[in-house]
Amino acid sequence: MDYCEVLEKVLKSNVVWIEAQSCSGESVSILKSGCKALDEMFFQSSPFKIFSLMCAEKSGLEYLKDVLSQEDFILVIEGAIPKDERLCYVGDMTCNELIMRLSQKAKAIIAVGSCAVNGGIIRELGYMGVREFLGKPVYEVPGCPASDKMMIAMIYQALAGGKP
Numbered sequence: 717m718d719y720c721e722v723l724e725k726v727l728k729s730n731v732v733w734i735e736a737q738s739c740s741g742e743s744v745s746i747l748k749s750g751c752k753a754l755d756e757m758f759f760q761s762s763p764f765k766i767f768s769l770m771c772a773e774k775s776g777l778e779y780l781k782d783v784l785s786q787e788d789f790i791l792v793i794e795g796a797i798p799k800d801e802r803l804c805y806v807g808d809m810t811c812n813e814l815i816m817r818l819s820q821k822a823k824a825i826i827a828v829g830s831c832a833v834n835g836g837i838i839r840e841l842g843y844m845g846v847r848e849f850l851g852k853p854v855y856e857v858p859g860c861p862a863s864d865k866m867m868i869a870m871i872y873q874a875l876a877g878g879k880p
């Protein structure tokens with residue numbers, strides 16, 4: 717199976733992708749892969765929900781409601797988590813609260829990019845990685861930005877039931 721075929725399978729799966737304090741480097745890496753499956757994600761309904769610069773189909777608050785009602789999904793987190801939760805919001809909810817709530821229902825959690833792995837370049841400014849925030853093991857894909865192929869491979873492995 718080539719990369720675009722794996723990407724297509726991932727995009728047809730129940731995945732919730734949340735950006736915390738991020739420059740969107742990982743989302744953009746996925747977007748520039750050039751695979752046709754990405755067009756389908758934008759122009760057809762897909763279970764892959766990316767709460768990022770590219771959630772155009774619905775308003776932020778509607779999308780947030782949609783994301784919170786998901787069951788049986790893989791949670792992907794891009795960006796660092798602030799120790800002071802007032803520094804990061806998604807819609808009307810702090811990133812910290814949203815990630816904590818989703819993490820309690822997710823089948824698996826994947827931190828993508830060095831910011832999500834350990835706070836990255838803003839760690840010294842009072843940020844941390846997902847594992848430290850949640851206090852439990854998560855899959856991790858470091859890099860700045862993380863490699864699109866490594867991220868998609870990791871999501872694919874998590875969908876297949878591999879353990880972090």
Ligand code: SF4
Pocket residue numbers: 737738739740741742794795796828829830831832836837859860861862
């Ligand atoms: S790891 Fe790098 S690319 Fe990813 S959000 Fe942080 S600064 Fe941006």
